[in-house]
Amino acid sequence: MEPDNHSDDCKQIFALLSEYLDAELNPESCEDIQAHLAGCPPCIEFLESLKRTVRLCHNCESAEAPAPLGPETREKLLAAYRKSLSRR
Amino acid sequence: MPSPQTQDEIELARDLLAGKADAFDRFVEVFRSKIFQYALMMCGHREDAEEVAQDTLFKVFENFEQLREPERVRAWVFRIARNACYMKRRKSVFAPTQELSLDDLLPHSEQDGGHRKLEIADWSALPDDQVLRSELRDVIQAAIQELPEIYRAVILLRDVEELSTDETAQVLDISPESVKTRLHRARLAVRRTLDGYLRGIQSGVEHGTGQP
Numbered sequence: 001m002e003p004d005n006h007s008d009d010c011k012q013i014f015a016l017l018s019e020y021l022d023a024e025l026n027p028e029s030c031e032d033i034q035a036h037l038a039g040c041p042p043c044i045e046f047l048e049s050l051k052r053t054v055r056l057c058h059n060c061e062s063a064e065a066p067a068p069l070g071p072e073t074r075e076k077l078l079a080a081y082r083k084s085l086s087r088r
Numbered sequence: 089m090p091s092p093q094t095q096d097e098i099e100l101a102r103d104l105l106a107g108k109a110d111a112f113d114r115f116v117e118v119f120r121s122k123i124f125q126y127a128l129m130m131c132g133h134r135e136d137a138e139e140v141a142q143d144t145l146f147k148v149f150e151n152f153e154q155l156r157e158p159e160r161v162r163a164w165v166f167r168i169a170r171n172a173c174y175m176k177r178r179k180s181v182f183a184p185t186q187e188l189s190l191d192d193l194l195p196h197s198e199q200d201g202g203h204r205k206l207e208i209a210d211w212s213a214l215p216d217d218q219v220l221r222s223e224l225r226d227v228i229q230a231a232i233q234e235l236p237e238i239y240r241a242v243i244l245l246r247d248v249e250e251l252s253t254d255e256t257a258q259v260l261d262i263s264p265e266s267v268k269t270r271l272h273r274a275r276l277a278v279r280r281t282l283d284g285y286l287r288g289i290q291s292g293v294e295h296g297t298g299q300p
């Protein structure tokens with residue numbers, strides 16, 4: 001008996017969950033996963049935790065901001081931009 | 089379908105390409121903080137992140153006329169930022185890559201009276217995403233920073249900066265399939281760290297010693 005009691009079905013589903021969340025799977029695989037989830041509470045619970053992880057990552061940027069842009073740096077950047085356009 | 093935010097960036101790039109210099113300050117404002125955030129998590133040092141933001145913007149403007157497709161401005165800027173991060177490569181942050189294996193990232197489960205039960209925290213107890221507490225944010229940031237570089241690069245672009253799979257593949261010069269594989273493992277690893285953090289809190293609460 002495998003140590004963690006995961007069925008092979010669960011393991012297959014497990015490998016595809018990110019693509020499932022990102023809607024990047026083909027319709028058949030998507031239906032297979034939905035059918036499996038309908039009868040497998042542990043996979044649903046796991047999927048929820050993964051979904052939550054992704055949402056938390058969206059919001060994890062720190063409150064730290066870069067130091068204000070000095071006028072000289074701004075001038076330097078602006079000059080680079082103007083020079084670039086003049087090359088066209 | 090680009091998000092409204094991306095649409096803004098594309099408009100700014102289009103204006104700048106058309107010589108409308110009034111878009112300049114807005115463009116700098118939008119991308120400077122984005123690059124800074126990305127570089128901070130990629131490099132792990134504030135000074136490096138400041139420099140990466142500045143170096144990247146300089147390269148971006150120096151080569152602005154080479155941006156042929158304004159639709160790709162975000163991927164183009166991040167590609168330059170990623171290279172700037174590599175220039176700052178520090179040993180600790182860019183250690184040789186160990187692969188993350190799917191089997192290692194599987195949660196443990198146990199048989200419980202005929203039912204299989206995952207050994208997993210109670211995720212429903214997490215605070216609302218909008219009011220991400222700073223402690224939780226620190227945990228997530230640390231989890232991302234601990235990832236081997238090839239995984240960190242992907243999760244930062246896909247989940248934090250919200251680039252598409254194709255854009256991320258362009259930035260990192262890898263196939264979309266590799267982006268998907270690495271992203272999944274990166275998410276699983278961050279999930280596992282968060283799960284450990286939550287379980288720590290929850291066992292503390294059960295014993296009446298931890299912070300709620």
Ligand SMILES: [Zn+2]
Nearest residue numbers: 009010040043
């Ligand atoms: Zn299952």
